[in-house]
Amino acid sequence: METAEIRRRWLAFFEKNGHTVVPSAPLIHDDPNLLFVNAGMVPFKPYFLGQQSPQWDRATSVQKCVRTQDIEEVGKTSRHGTFFQMNGNFSFGDYFKEGAITLAWELVTSSQADGGYGLDADLIWPTVYEDDDEAFGIWRDTIGVPAERITRRGKLDNYWHMGVPGPGGPCSEIYLDRGPEYGREGGPAVDEDRYLEFWNLVFMQEELSAVRAKDDFDIAGPLPKRNIDTGMGLERMATLLQGVDNLYEIDEVYPVLERAAELTGTRYGVSSGHMVSESHPDDVRLRVVADHVRSSLMLIGDGVTPGNEGRGYVLRRMLRRAVRSMRLLGYEDPCLPELLPVSVERMTQSYPELGTGFDRISQIAYAEEEAFRRTLAAGTTILDVKAKAVRDGQGPDGSSRPELPAADVFQLHDTYGFPVDLTMEMAEEQGLVVDRTAFDRLMQEQRDRAKADARSKKSGHANTEVWRDLRAIGSTDFRAYEELTSEASVLGLVVDGTRVAEVEQGQRGQVVLDRTPFYAESGGQIADEGVITADGVVLKVLDVQRPVKGLIAHTVEVVSGSLREGAGVLAQVDPEWRLSACQAHSGTHVVHAALREVLGPTALQSGSYNKPGYLRLDFAWGQALSPATRSEIEEVANLAVRKDLPVSATYMPLPQARDLGALALFGETYGDDVRVVEIGGPWSRELCGGTHVQHSSQVGALTLTGESSVGSGVRRVEAFVGIDALRFLARERAIVAELSTLVGARPDELAERVGLMVARLKDAERELDRARKEQVTAAAGNLTERAKDVNGITFLGHDAGDADAGDVRTMVLDLRGRLGNERPAVVAITGAAKGRPVVVVATNEAARGVGIRAGELVRVAASALGGGGGGKDDIAQGGGQDPSKVGEALSAVEWRVGELAG
Numbered sequence: 074m075e076t077a078e079i080r081r082r083w084l085a086f087f088e089k090n091g092h093t094v095v096p097s098a099p100l101i102h103d104d105p106n107l108l109f110v111n112a113g114m115v116p117f118k119p120y121f122l123g124q125q126s127p128q129w130d131r132a133t134s135v136q137k138c139v140r141t142q143d144i145e146e147v148g149k150t151s152r153h154g155t156f157f158q159m160n161g162n163f164s165f166g167d168y169f170k171e172g173a174i175t176l177a178w179e180l181v182t183s184s185q186a187d188g189g190y191g192l193d194a195d196l197i198w199p200t201v202y203e204d205d206d207e208a209f210g211i212w213r214d215t216i217g218v219p220a221e222r223i224t225r226r227g228k229l230d231n232y233w234h235m236g237v238p239g240p241g242g243p244c245s246e247i248y249l250d251r252g253p254e255y256g257r258e259g260g261p262a263v264d265e266d267r268y269l270e271f272w273n274l275v276f277m278q279e280e281l282s283a284v285r286a287k288d289d290f291d292i293a294g295p296l297p298k299r300n301i302d303t304g305m306g307l308e309r310m311a312t313l314l315q316g317v318d319n320l321y322e323i324d325e326v327y328p329v330l331e332r333a334a335e336l337t338g339t340r341y342g343v344s345s346g347h348m349v350s351e352s353h354p355d356d357v358r359l360r361v362v363a364d365h366v367r368s369s370l371m372l373i374g375d376g377v378t379p380g381n382e383g384r385g386y387v388l389r390r391m392l393r394r395a396v397r398s399m400r401l402l403g404y405e406d407p408c409l410p411e412l413l414p415v416s417v418e419r420m421t422q423s424y425p426e427l428g429t430g431f432d433r434i435s436q437i438a439y440a441e442e443e444a445f446r447r448t449l450a451a452g453t454t455i456l457d458v459k460a461k462a463v464r465d466g467q468g469p470d471g472s473s474r475p476e477l478p479a480a481d482v483f484q485l486h487d488t489y490g491f492p493v494d495l496t497m498e499m500a501e502e503q504g505l506v507v508d509r510t511a512f513d514r515l516m517q518e519q520r521d522r523a524k525a526d527a528r529s530k531k532s533g534h535a536n537t538e539v540w541r542d543l544r545a546i547g548s549t550d551f552r553a554y555e556e557l558t559s560e561a562s563v564l565g566l567v568v569d570g571t572r573v574a575e576v577e578q579g580q581r582g583q584v585v586l587d588r589t590p591f592y593a594e595s596g597g598q599i600a601d602e603g604v605i606t607a608d609g610v611v612l613k614v615l616d617v618q619r620p621v622k623g624l625i626a627h628t629v630e631v632v633s634g635s636l637r638e639g640a641g642v643l644a645q646v647d648p649e650w651r652l653s654a655c656q657a658h659s660g661t662h663v664v665h666a667a668l669r670e671v672l673g674p675t676a677l678q679s680g681s682y683n684k685p686g687y688l689r690l691d692f693a694w695g696q697a698l699s700p701a702t703r704s705e706i707e708e709v710a711n712l713a714v715r716k717d718l719p720v721s722a723t724y725m726p727l728p729q730a731r732d733l734g735a736l737a738l739f740g741e742t743y744g745d746d747v748r749v750v751e752i753g754g755p756w757s758r759e760l761c762g763g764t765h766v767q768h769s770s771q772v773g774a775l776t777l778t779g780e781s782s783v784g785s786g787v788r789r790v791e792a793f794v795g796i797d798a799l800r801f802l803a804r805e806r807a808i809v810a811e812l813s814t815l816v817g818a819r820p821d822e823l824a825e826r827v828g829l830m831v832a833r834l835k836d837a838e839r840e841l842d843r844a845r846k847e848q849v850t851a852a853a854g855n856l857t858e859r860a861k862d863v864n865g866i867t868f869l870g871h872d873a874g875d876a877d878a879g880d881v882r883t884m885v886l887d888l889r890g891r892l893g894n895e896r897p898a899v900v901a902i903t904g905a906a907k908g909r910p911v912v913v914v915a916t917n918e919a920a921r922g923v924g925i926r927a928g929e930l931v932r933v934a935a936s937a938l939g940g941g942g943g944g945k946d947d948i949a950q951g952g953g954q955d956p957s958k959v960g961e962a963l964s965a966v967e968w969r970v971g972e973l974a975g
């Protein structure tokens with residue numbers, strides 16, 4: 074049975090049984106504790122906790138999930154996939170244990186002809202929590218499973234929670250016995266490969282206050298209602314129903330594996346029986362490729378772009394691991410263009426939006442592969458140089474295995490993005506060891522620094538405890554959309570992360586008010602500026618953040634007076650500042666809409682930043698925008714400003730916003746009302762929490778100032794708006810005027826005149842170049858006389874002064890030609906244009922015949938110059954740092970030639 078059919082039957086079965094079908098939430102969810110949605114229940118968490126009331130008592134979904142903590146296990150076991158789908162049925166205070174168990178049993182054991190999955194009832198082994206007699210009784214008496222097939226297990230296996238504070242409860246898991254060829258008999262407690270768990274029924278009834286480990290947590294008390302949360306692994310059911318060994322072999326994954334095997338000429342599954350753990354390394358690599366390609370597809374589909382931290386880093390790591398696994402299997406060409414289309418072909422059945430978005434998705438993935446290929450090339454050269462330096466520095470006895478310093482490995486990783494496992498492997502190939510522990514320590518130090526930086530930047534101090542305490546006392550009424558001035562009272566004062574009763578003149582700290590007109594930085598818009606005043610007190614507002622939900626903290630400097638907790642104040646946003654901020658944020662939406670109008674709907678925003686007068690916007694696009702395209706975008710944007718389109722903000726439920734086509738890539742919770750900002754109705758419709766002008770004409774003017782690349786498949790446009798746009802244009806006009814005077818031409822003649830000047834300059838340079846080459850060749854003619862005999866090899870070494878690499882190469886080739894092929898000959902010439910030394914070495918056929926290779930010789934020379942190099946056997950080039958060492962470099966080559974000949 075195809076995976077898509079298993080999914081369809083699931084939803085149909087639960088819909089028939091009174092459940093509302095809820096579409097999968099995006100993989101990115103606004104829960105600060107979660108990198109990605111990792112279980113079907115995540116979008117429903119507020120309902121379980123009683124924070125929100127659901128629109129339904131029963132719901133069902135097939136939720137996209139990503140778990141990456143076991144990424145190293147991928148391919149090595151039959152069960153670990155980074156992307157998977159969780160089929161769930163949920164009861165919010167409606168049916169409980171008996172309902173959940175009977176529904177599950179019916180779906181699993183009904184015949185396939187009747188719409189079920191048709192599993193053999195005699196092969197099913199349920200487990201229950203150790204003291205859950207009720208669930209045990211239902212399985213035995215209501216369902217009729219013999220008691221010896223029902224296992225009681227402890228917290229580690231049969232109590233489910235999210236791994237963080239939240240809802241939890243005892244659970245009952247359902248296993249299928251796959252038969253003796255998969256392992257030992259005796260039930261799930263004995264062998265989890267033979268007895269494969271495919272469905273977990275959680276009796277969600279408690280709230281957890283602290284979670285230290287899977288089996289070590291504190292229960293705060295019962296939840297408001299007793300709920301059901303179940304999760305059936307779609308891939309696991311597919312494994313069972315398709316009669317395959319593991320999840321990499323199901324219909325949604327295997328075609329990628331098969332294509333990868335074909336491309337690399339690898340035979341999959343040669344040595345593996347049913348024990349995945351004993352697989353051949355090539356099989357593991359093929360599975361990694363298949364898994365990671367699919368996960369990357371799904372992540373990019375949901376708006377993740379490769380980056381160096383958080384979600385972006387997870388994606389980058391997966392794409393790189395896939396590319397690298399293909400390389401290890403011997404495939405060096407770009408592989409994603411071969412594999413991603415195979416994956417999307419399989420996945421569009423269930424996710425049609427992947428098909429329509431594939432241009433954008435593939436652009437991002439392919440660009441990332443290209444970038445990684447460049448990194449690999451650069452890193453490999455650098456690693457070679459470092460490795461050689463280590464080997465050269467070794468004592469002659471070479472007693473212990475030489476070590477590549479952890480600091481070098483870290484630098485390769487940090488500066489060049491070279492993956493550490495790759496460095497380790499390549500160092501190993503060169504006979505070097507790497508101190509992994511020292512490297513990990515450097516990584517940890519860097520992470521700690523980054524974390525401390527980020528935290529102190531955002532809230533003024535790393536400690537969030539203080540904010541949670543304050544939040545327990547009250548919350549801030551956020552009035553930025555309605556007013557610029559609010560009367561408020563001081564809820565709390567914080568200095569250096571600690572609550573204080575008073576702040577005094579000259580001090581810096583955070584003020585929390587019960588009401589504020591200040592916009593806190595979010596959604597790319599920076600915080601408002603302004604003042605907070607009271608009798609004899611003036612505070613200047615420097616930054617505004619939301620350290621925890623419901624609380625707004627103003628970072629202030631006390632200009633005069635002193636302020637006490639509880640005091641009444643007037644909070645005033647600078648109106649000029651706010652107007653410019655609104656212009657910039659509305660301008661961002663206008664530019665986004667204009668981009669999509671001109672480039673098409675795939676030009677989706679992936680990030681933005683705006684502050685008074687200025688905006689920048691990152692969007693998915695593979696190539697640079699031509700000047701004509703830029704002008705067109707600017708024109709469309711300014712026409713929208715001129716049309717004076719109305720700007721509105723309305724709240725509505727997420728599904729309604731989606732139906733209207735509002736642009737949002739990031740997850741919102743079901744049931745939450747979202748804010749939709751429109752400019753000219755459907756022309757621009759985005760989910761947004763920012764502040765905006767009321768009519769597009771208030772943006773004033775808009776001028777694009779730059780367009781650049783900010784990583785794989787992502788471009789950035791920058792613009793000035795309002796008065797800053799006009800000031801920018803005035804500056805450009807002044808530059809044109811100055812140039813006109815300098816060149817002596819009217820502004821409209823400037824381009825032609827300068828064009829002519831540049832052309833003349835180029836001609837002159839070409840002429841100079843030709844003359845120099847003639848000189849070089851003429852001088853080279855005499856050089857052959859200087860060739861000497863080194864142990865029977867003709868060796869010609871020469872320092873060509875400040876000749877550049879091109880000239881040096883011409884000379885080397887010319888001289889090698891002149892020396893003929895009767896005797897083995899080597900030519901080595903150095904040059905140092907602009908103080909950067911280069912060396913080129915060439916060998917003739919006879920020299921190569923006696924085993925003398927240019928590539929090897931050039932490394933000897935380059936190392937003397939303090940650099941690296943490489944090339945083929947017949948000609949190779951290198952470079953270095955120190956031009957005073959060219960003589961040494963040539964002697965080193967001569968010496969090595971002598972050694973090789975002798």
Ligand code: SER
Binds near residue numbers: 113274
């Ligand atoms: N939340 C449970 C799990 O993830 C069941 O959906 O296994």
